[in-house]
Amino acid sequence: MTLPTAFAETTRFSMSSAEMRIRVLNLYRRYLRHSRNFVNNYDLDVPASQVKTKIRQEFERQRFVNDLAVQNVLYMKAQMEFQELVNFWKQQCHVMMYFEPFSSYDNTANDSFIDKFLKGAS
Template structure:
């Protein structure tokens, strides 16, 4: 049984970079600790190691943001995402979206289904 408020966090803003760094590292550790649980709960086709790598990539993408207000918003969004994942409020397709490669959005590399259909190709 999941208690919805078990992983909830009161919305509050960090006032210093040091405080934000500490909160972010704690959130990162929570994500990493729950990687195996994410794989099991969502029956993912990826290993816990791949999930941990993706978590690291997502945090690294935002590493060099220096505006404290922006960092606070990103932290709150990451915390909400964590709560949704842990409480199983997402569907598998929502979680697997993180593992899609950006090449799948590149239509110049290959014709889409509709383009093939209109051309009469198989």
């Protein structure tokens, strides 16, 4: 059983890039350590190695953000996401959305009316 406050973290801002780097690396390691639990808890159809790859991609996507205030916000969002995942506050469909290609979100431009209707798009 997981206590909801077990992975909670108080909101605090990093005052230097070095401090932020340490916090981000620690959060990244926590994500990787729990990747197998994510697969098991959410009954995902993907192997843990693919989950680890996706975690890496999500962290790499924000790698070149240089503004410390933006880094702090991104860190807090990632921390909240981690707590929601670990405490099983999400459903499987929410977790699987990370594994959908971004092109599938806006593929309605070339679809016919029937295709859009069947997909539920307006």
